[in-house]
Amino acid sequence: MPAGYLCLVLHGHLPLVHHPEQTGVLEERWFFEGLTECYLPLLNVFSALKTDQVNFRITLSLSPTLITMLTNELLQERYIEHLQKSITLARLERERLSADPHFKHLAGFYLDKLLEIKDIYEGYQRNLIYPLKQLQQQGHLEIITTCATHGYLPLMTSRASWRAQIKTALDLYAGHFDRRPAGIWLPECGYAPGLDEILKEYDITYFFVDTHGIANSRPAPVYGIFAPVCTGAGVAAFGRDPESSRQVWDRQGGYPGDPYYREFYRDIGYDLDIDYIGPFLPGGHLRVDTGFKYHRITGNGPHKEPYLPGAARERAARHAGDFCRRRLAQLERAARVINRRPLAVAPYDAELFGHWWFEGPWWLNYLCREVAATESLAMVTPTEYLQEYPENQAADLAMCSWGAGGYNEYWLNPSNDWIYKHLHRAEDRMSALADEYPQAGEPEKRCLNQAARELLLAQSSDWPFIIHSGTAVDYAVRRFKNHIGRFNILADMLANHSIHEGTLHDIESRSRFLPDIDYRIYRSSGPAKRPACARNSYRILMLSWEYPPKTVGGLARHVHDLSCALVAAGDEVHVITCPAAGKDIFSLDQGVYVHRIHRELLTAENFMEWINQLNDGMVQAADRLVEVFGSFDLVHAHDWLVGTAAGEISDRLRLPLVATIHATEHGRNRGLHNDLQRHIHSLETELARRATMIIGCSGYMGREIARLFNQPADKLRVIPNGVEAESILSAPNKPATKDDSNRNIVFLGRLVPEKGVQVLIKALPQIQQTVGPVKLLIAGKGPYQPELESLAEGLGVAGQVDFVGFVNDDARNRLLCEATVAVFPSLYEPFGIVALEAMAAGVPLVVSDTGGLRDVIEHGVDGYLTPPGDAHMLARYVSELIKNPELAQHFARRARRNVVTKFNWRQIASATLEVYAEAINRT
Structure with missing residues (x-):
């Protein structure tokens, strides 16, 4: 090892x-030299290593930009012309130096090298992306x-x-x-x-x-x-x-x-007579490197010995x-x-x-x-x-670069600082235009896309770098001014609602780059629409026992995403939560003030004693925050674990209390069977009683809260969970076929009995009998895993069941991309955010007809609902989607549209602001 x-x-x-508008452009030689001296030789090294089976x-x-140039047919043709010209020069050099005992070997060396480079390039049919892709x-x-x-x-x-x-x-x-x-x-x-x-x-x-x-x-x-x-x-x-x-x-x-x-700095382009070397120089007279360098470094002085390869x-x-x-x-x-x-x-x-x-x-x-x-x-x-090492130390990085000095000075200094006032104005203008045209038609769409290209090209770090380094300054300045000038022309045409087709076409022809660009990437994040009943800004005290990176279930992600959406809407959000490894007591996360309880305050080994310490710490933290930041407008508590603190803070500061109840102890256990469960239920009841307003995440949860805690309907509001659909990579549109050997059924969630994974494992033999080989991928951790493993072993399907453990967002996205169908067979489910994530990824769904899941999926329209605990019906619906890929993809497309329109955080934040306004008005 x-x-x-x-x-x-x-x-x-x-x-x-x-x-393309002119030939013999000096700066195109940068690309040609890069191909000849760097990229083709490197590719040749990689290929030789592979051939020799070197690991x-x-x-x-x-x-x-490099990929674009490597694949551009005009540049490919011009490179061959450049290469042929260099080969001609090499042959002349071989003749000129044939009698020179010190340098004649070098002319032959360069000729052989150039012929080899040409053969490699032509051998790959001028397409270097293909061999790199193979490697x-x-x-x-x-x-x-x-x-x-x-x-x-x-x-x-x-x-x-x-x-x-x-x-x-x-x-x-x-x-x-x-x-x-x-x-x-x-x-x-x-x-x-x-x-x-x-x-x-x-x-x-x-x-x-x-x-x-x-x-x-x-x-x-x-x-x-x-x-x-x-x-x-x-x-x-x-x-x-x-x-x-x-x-x-x-x-x-x-x-x-x-x-x-x-020696890099000795080249025949500078050393030889202009009458001889001129035909191989730009314009016949501009002395530049030709690549023919005949000396070695030798030492620091001017004397240089012949190069010996x-x-x-x-x-x-x-x-x-x-x-x-x-x-x-x-x-x-x-x-x-x-x-x-x-x-x-x-x-x-x-x-x-x-x-x-x-x-x-x-x-x-x-x-x-x-x-x-x-x-x-x-x-x-x-x-x-x-x-090999997926877990690494958490740390916050400061601004840095690998430039001279380690920070910004190479790209921002008196020689080039003038460019940034133009760039920053263009950035603001581009975003404003993108917001103004959410769905542009023609020719506005072409104009907006081209404006985005010109801004991107103006932003290249090469221009301030070249200006500061003092090489090719005129070219860098000209390029920057051309791109920012074209951007302004396009922006002015859009602002004046007068697009000149000839001008637009001419600009497009000069910058054929990023053909699939979509100007809407510049749209502002679009904060939540503020309801008329809400003030311009609230200062909110949010209490949650978990917050990223400490994540147990979906609560942490909900609190995080809601807080960020409220900040985007103009509110000030302070979250008090548990300590987390690698996180400071205070941090600013996307505008959210995150305050973590000191670890030293949480010493109890008994869980309920630990909860009491957590709530005491939250009350103390709230007192300090009031001293530092001033008074709050309301308290928003998430679940019973912070209920005691929420009630005490609300009473002491005379603030309205909004409580989101994400799940209930009665629902999780399908009843109250011991003293601990009854005690937790009493804490939930007390939180509901003291709350000014209560939020449930589904219609099912709203009814359960009203029934279990005897709460009036006018105190309850239903606001769903959400996902950022754009942050979840859509699964590739390649539906499974009957002979597909790579068909995956995916489950994500905690491994506890109420999630119903045991029902899915029981359904697996019937699914295999109906559709053939499949793989069940179970992502998540929990105390029920040993029983699930034993069940799979007893049913003879252990070889087809893979317990992949806890997955982070990246691994979740990869797993969903590999899924043929996602299944969430819960026996109890207040909402089911993982179902939304699968929908956002474009994965066909089968879920239990229970709890909040029935608010998410419409049976036979964008997925299937199956009776909770019924392995036979679950197997039937899963098999139906695997056997009918077109139907599965139809469901998946409908479901993804549903996520984008109904379950986005901007709408959720707006609905939450309405509840805040109502809670404040009631006190």
Whole structure:
């Protein structure tokens, strides 16, 4: 077993340089040089490693702009012309140097290399995405992407801009690789607090930051940079290993500075007579790099010896061995002090390998072979590491980047700060236009989509970088002004309701990028519609015993999402809740003030004593909050566990009390059978009695609350739970067929008797008899699992039942994407939020005809309802959906539309505000 892991990450990016309106554009050479010196040589290395059956793992980030250029037919044709021109020059050079004993070998070397590059490119039919995709499918590469135009996110003003940069990139990637990437490369490793929440929305599981991003996180990382940390949104952040970087990047001691390596800054484009070299230069006179470099670094002085490729290759092999040995020693030291296999993350710009460091691809080839031959060190991708270590320390990251100084100064300084007033104005204007046109027709839709493209292109981090670095400044300034100018022209046409077809067509023809962009990504989040009866803003004290990341059931997610929706509507929400690992006593979560009880106050081992301590702590916390923030407008309590505190706070502060009762002890146990259950029931009764208004999550729950606690109808309101449908990845539209061997029945929920999983297991033999082989995937934990496992064993279906354990949001989405049908056979269910999640994912449903589930599904319209506890009928309906995929997909589409229109948090927050207004008016 390896002592540690090496995660090698290459980030491939070039700004979009595509000028169909003219030929011989100087900046297109950036792309051509990248292909010749970096991307094709790297692909050749990967292919050779695969052919030699070397077990290697590399994470490769490809920017959407680079992917676009790699797949552009015009650029492909122009690259072949460029390559042929270089081959012609190589032949001339071979003739010119035929009698030169010092350099004649180099002319032949470059000719052979260029002919090989041409053969590789033509061999792949000019499509590099296909072989890269194959390497990913074979497990050698993990290909991720970055933001749409490599925009530097920390200097953008809105989450809408973050979403636009991220989602459009993910969509373009999926169009080429037939899947969403697991991770993302944040441009310039630029992170700002809150970005992780956007990444979570789009199911991104990890990203990278520079060393200080991890080192400065709070609490301090226990494993340093040798393991990722988990952000508040549940996304893993991997930190750069500084030792790996120094060995390769450092100008003084790094490998690329070795005297035997090729000198980058000596090129025949500058050295030879213009009459000879001119035909191979832009415009016949503009001196640029040609790629023909005949000298080695030699030393710091001006004298340079001839380059010897054989000697350089030997040095690359030696340096690869040195790097491998140093990593192994470093990780063995770390392994002695941490209780997991340490990880060294080594991220580099891809163009370092071949372009800036000519021998880089050779080095990489030797390194992969060295590691593969070493038992104590293994290469790994971030996804593989997270599969082995899914639980990582929770930490909050501060703003950081991998630029000089570690923060913003390379992209925001006196040389380039003038661009941001234009960008920020355009961001605001784009969002306003998207809100103004929720469903644009033609030609407005074309105009809006093109405006979104131009804004994205103007946001590229390349322009301020180039301006500050002082290279190609005129081009960068011109590109920025062109894109922001076109944006303003399009925005003005929309504002004036006067779109000129010729102008629009001309702008579209210049920026054919992101063909599937949807301008509506820039729409503002759309806060809840504030009812007329509600004040402009309330200060709300929310009490809940669980709140993310502490999650036991659906209550935590409900309180979180409701609180965020209320904040978006303009309210001030303070949540008092339990302590959670890795979370401070106070935090600000998407605008919600989260106050956690001190862990030292909760010492009891007996559960009811612990509840008493929790309620005492909440009362004390409320007193402190009033001193700091001022008085509240109302208290909102969730379930009996916080009822005592809610009643006392309401009485002491003379505040109205709203109580949401998510479930009842009587309903959970189908009666009250012991003293503990009767005691909990009495606490629920007292909470209901003291509440000014009561909210139930379904019509069923409303009736149960009224009956069990003898509450009048005018005190009760029904407001459903909700989901953010956009945050749940829709299942692929590939319905199962009768001969499909990969058919999955999925259940998600706590493993307790009232969830009815035992009924589903009993139905499995009949389902298999009717439709053939199926797999039952049971996601969740609970005390009933041993009995369920025994039941499956006794029925002879244990081999077809997989208890996958607790799943986070990402794993839930993956599970739903693999589901043929989702089943929720509850015997008691106040609402059933997991059913909404399955509906949002586009998965056909069979649920019990009980409780709140019958409020969610309409039988025979968007799913099937089955009698609770009836295994025979459950098997019949599940089999019906598996056998009839068209019907199943029809149900799934209807159900998803229902979720989007009826169960979104904006509507739920608006309905909750009405209850608040009524509660305040009653006191």
